[in-house]
Structure formats: C-alpha cells, structure tokens
Amino acid sequence: MTGALGILRLPSDVRFGYGVRAGIATATAAIGRRAFVVADPFLATTPAFAETVEALEAAGVATHIHTEVPPELPVPVVHDAGRAAARFGPDVVIGYGGGSALDAAKLVALLVSHGGDLDGYYGENAVPGPVVPLVAVPTTAGTGSEVTPVAVVSDPDRELKVGISSPHLIPRAAFVDPELTLGAPPSVTAHAGIDAFVHAVESFTAAALPVDLGGALPVFVGRNALTDVLSLEAAGLIHSALPAALADPGDRGARADMAHGSLLAGMAFGAAGTHLSHAIQYPVGAMTHTPHGLGTGTLLPYVLQACLPATVPRLARLGDALGLPAEDDPARRAQGTVDAIAALCARVDLPGSLADLGIRPQDAPGIVDLTLQVRRLVQIAPVTADATFLRRIVDAAIAGDRAALADNPPTKA
Ligand SMILES: NC(=O)c1ccc[n+]([C@@H]2O[C@H](COP(=O)([O-])OP(=O)(O)OC[C@H]3O[C@@H](n4cnc5c(N)ncnc54)[C@H](O)[C@@H]3O)[C@@H](O)[C@H]2O)c1
C-alpha cells in the first residue's frame, strides 16, 4: 500500500476553551432527561459544579449526584456506584472531575447498560454494545479520559491495575473548560500534566501496526496520519505550558494550553495507543503506590533513549514540534529531543530514577515479567520489546543512568 492511512475515533461533540461549560446543560438535555452525575468529592463542593447542576435542572434534566470516587478506583466502589445508578435509571451519565471520576462514569454507564461485574469486561473489546451516553467534564489536564475508549480500575484480587478498553466507552460529548483546572494543586498539575505529555510522545513514537481493513479493529491501532498531527501539537503545547502552569497556577494562558494539549494528546492516544512508559508503570505503580503520571514521566526519558536507534526520524520531527534549536544531523537532533524531554521532566521536579520511587535493583526481574503481561501496550512499542530489552530500560531507570542506554552517551543531561 502507498499513501497515508488514518484512523480516529472520538466523541461526536468536543468543546474546548474558557466558558464552554456553559453549554453542558443544553447539550445534556438534548441527550436525556435523567442524568446520573459521577463527581469528584472535592469538585462537587465548588460553585462551578453547583452552577452546572442548577443549569441541568433548569433545562429539565433530573440529576442524581454520586461522589463516592476514591483515587485508584477500587472495583467494589464502582460496583456500588453501578447499583446506585441502576436504581436511579439514567438515560445519560455525566463524569465531572479528574481521570478517576471520568473513568468511574464510563464504568457506571457500562454497568447500567450491560450489568454483571466489571471483571467480565477486562481487556480489549469485551464490551458487547453501546452504553448509556456519557458527557465528560475534566478538571485536570490531564488524562484525556474525556475522549478515550479506556477506563482503569484497581482490582483487589489482581497485582496490577486493569483496563477496560472499548470504543463503546468513548464519551458522547466532552467539555474541556480550563477554568475548572485553575484550582488543581501543584502535584496534580505536574503528574497529570506530564502524563499528558507522555501520551503525546508515546502516541507519536508508537509503531504503525498492520491493520486488517476489513476486520474488527483493535482498540489501539498504532500511530497513523490522523493521530500524528494531534500528538505533535499536543507535545509542543505541553512542553512550554507545563513549567509555566507550575510556576504560576493562576496563569490562565498556561492553564488553557495545558487543557488544550491534554485534550489533543487524548484524541491521539485514544486511537494510536501508548507504549513502554505506560506498560512499565503498571507494575511500578502497583509496587510503589505512586501516581500514574509520576511513574510514566519518570520512565519516559529512559524508554525514548532505548528506542532512539529505531525512531530517529520521529524524534527529529518531535524536536521541531518542541521548538528546539536547528540541528542538521538527524541522529544528533533525535538525541537532542530526548535530552530536552529529560530536562522537562527535571524542571517539573520528577525524580531522576525509579530508585527515588522506592524500586530496588532486585525488583527488576519481577517488573520485567509483569510488564510483558501488558501485551497490548508492549506490542505498540516502536521496537520489539523482549525481556532483555525491557531489562536494560528498567535497570538503567532504577540506577538513574540514561547514558547506559545510549550507543553514544547523551550530549547533555
Ligand atoms: N481513561 C484514560 O484514558 C486514562 C488515562 C490516564 C490515566 N487514567 C487514570 O486517571 C486517574 C488519574 O486521574 P487524574 O490525574 O486526573 O487525577 P484524579 O482524578 O485521581 O484526582 C487526583 C486528585 O486531584 C483532585 N483534583 C482534581 N481536579 C482538581 C481541581 N481542578 N482542583 C482541585 N483538586 C482537583 C481530586 O480531588 C483528587 O484528590 C488514574 O486512576 C489513572 O489510571 C485514565
């Protein structure tokens, strides 16, 4: 085949910018009359949330507010929410909060529509059909969950967090209003923000997977012509806005760029997928109980360094998107991109190694074994990531020694 191939799956109504939350009530009323609202417990106490609920009622939408949304989303809590929702009988589900609230809303819609327990839907494409329409309102920038086909839960019976991935979980509408992110505390801004950057970079450096054009598509299809533009724009926005949003949490321009970038990154990775930083974070997060973005951000420079020989042209294009100084030699350009990304991680105060997260050298074999189980992400890596390759990354990331992964040592730390 010659020529570009593009695949993108998205909500049918995506709105971004200061003030777009004013449209939530009208858009919801056009979908349904009974809204089960899954809201983050802190955000549910804010005036902005009260205004939205008032506007919904005024538009003729009956609401039931559910705020039992603990971080990490333990499965029993989601089952309780599903039962509460089934009693209410919603014809639309609204998620309002960070990734945890949005993922909970997706799973509530799934349980209301198809019943049973969540473990019947773990993995890819196990959701049998459409779910109650979802309206997603993120307050972090961000997981991108407002536009993605994924929800992640903690199952007490399993070592790793588990994902439920299906295009049926893509919300019907997403309202991304940066105003709602202004109050996010520094650690949430940093960890959610760097995770959005990892989504942009990993969707851009993902493999272009072979696709059976006549068959059922996998949830994640690899990088393609439609996701590339979104990934690059997202990476450029977040690279400059994240340090600014941390330096001044009230910087409205930086908050807008972060919300914009995380939305675009979500649009890209929701179709393309992410790869090794995410795959290795699964066991690292389970062992250390550290936030998702803290782990993916810490791992990204190591993953990119290890994948560099296979991704020189991509990393060079990424360097252009980040606005790095011109460099004629593609290999040096690619190395400069990895160095700049490591510098961004340091600027937002991520630790330099997995040891700083509490991982010990003797943990490496177990991490590699568990990473290999996250097959759907490992296979999206731009190189064949076998146990030996993963072990090199994990050892270097524990030691904080990125140079150990370079054919030539990095030009600058
Ligand atoms: N579905 C996806 O595509 C996807 C992608 C990446 C991550 N995730 C999941 O998302 C979760 C993380 O989401 P998150 O990083 O958005 O955080 P979160 O939803 O877990 O919230 C973290 C904390 O930030 C607070 N908070 C959120 N917004 C705030 C605001 N505007 N002002 C003040 N406080 C605020 C919350 O009250 C909470 O205490 C993880 O469970 C992760 O696995 C999902």
Ligand SMILES: [Fe+2]
């Ligand atoms: Fe992520």
